[in-house]
Amino acid sequence: MDAVSAAAPRSKGDVEPLVRLAAADMAAVDALIIERMQSQVPVIPLLADHLVAAGGKRLRPMLTVAAARAAGATGDIDAPRKLAAAVEFIHTATLLHDDVVDASDMRRGKVAAHLIWGAPSSVLVGDFLFARAFELMVETGQMRALGILAKASSVISEGEVLQLTRAHDLNLDHDTYLQIISAKTAELFAAAAEAGAVGCGAGEAEIAALRAYGLNLGLAFQLADDALDYGGTSEALGKNAGDDFREGKVTLPLLLAAARTKGTEDAFWDRTINSGDRNEADFVRARALVIGSGAIGATLDLAGDYADLARAALDVLPDSDWRAALEQLADFAVSRAA
Structure with a gap:
């Protein structure tokens, strides 16, 4: 049994019905x-395609069209589709920027764009994609949806800055950690689903x-990712397993492990996280401490709580294949880490 699968069992869920x-x-x-x-500037489509073409399931834009359908939209849904494309551009732009800030060397199973074209090009192409996103939003004529996604863009940036300022802080409290992942990850999930519902003219309750x-689904996904970083594989993550530790990034599994080994491993955590003195052997030790302390299981238990909240939020929607698929996605958010 691997580290992550030691967490409490739950429904496996599946993303394929929604796909x-x-x-x-x-x-x-x-x-x-x-x-x-x-x-017309050749590096822009080359660099953008490097990341977009490796885009996996495109869960965030898929949420936008799924929200419109689950809310009852039928036929051609031009506005939600354009909003979905905008969501993918916003997400891709943030990834390009994040990889430069974090000095990541892998993204979606490929070499990070900044290592091929350089950090300046990656940042500027990210800016280009943000601009394209806003062009698409304006074309829909959906000012409320534009406001939702514009606000999400600013919230994501705030979350990234907050994470940067607290990146190597073992005194990070759980509320601040949840504030960070809510802003930098869950907000775009929430905005993607909300914009899709608004774009199809859904009622206020829907x-x-x-x-x-979307918000609770995003929290579940991020918590599962944080667990996978210590207990999963690079294939499951789409980036190198252990990157959070190598970057000195404080996530819930590490916070829990540090708290649960207090008095015995303080010097190790202080050197590797607070002082930034880390090597590859240190990750092996950190991973063993995270696993041995039960921090992965606790993180996935919390992810499961958010997945349950996501499922419960769908109760106001009419029964449909779309609603059932979204319910399965909520379970999959956590079980993919098992």
């Missing part, structure tokens, strides 16, 4: 993405429910 249901909508979204990342679903 199948959303296939036609996502084909249209992908076409928009390819069209709008073109430029809009609020889908935002709550």
Whole structure:
């Protein structure tokens, strides 16, 4: 049994039902993405395609079209599809910026863009994608949706700055940690779902429910990612396992492990996190301490609580294949780490 699978069992869930249901909508979204990342400046589409083409499931834009469908939208949903493409551009832009800030060397299973084209190009192409996102939002004529995604962009930036200022702080309290991951990760999930509901003209109850679903789903996903960083594989993460520790990033598994080994491992944590004196052997030891202290299981238990909240938020929606698929996605957010 690997480290992560030691957590309490829960329904496995599955992302594939949602992928199948959303296939036609996502084909249209992908076409928009390819069209709008073109430029007469050759490095822009090259660099953007390096990351976008490796985009995996595209969960965030898929949430946008799924929210519209789950809220009852039928036929052609032009506005939610454009909003979905905008969501993917916002997400990709933040990844380009994050990888420069974190000096990451891998993203979505590929060499990080800044290592190929340089940090300045990566940052500027990220800015280009932000601009394309806002062009798409304006084209929909959905001012409320524009406001939702614009606010999300500022909240994400605030979360990144807050994380940067507290990155190597073992005194980080759990509330601040949750504030960071809510801003830098869960907010875009929430905004993606909320914008999709708004874009199709859903009622206020449905809009609020889908935002709550997205927020709690995003928290569950990030907590599971944090657990995977110590107990998973690079293939599961799409980046190098152990990157959080190597960057000195304080996440919940590390905070719990440090607290649970207090009095015996204080010098190790102080050297590796507070002082930044780390090597690869230190990650092996840190991983053993995180696993041995039960911190991974505790992190996944909390992720499961948020997944349950996400499922419960969908209760106001009518029964449908779309709602069932979103419920399965909530369970998958946690079980993929098992």
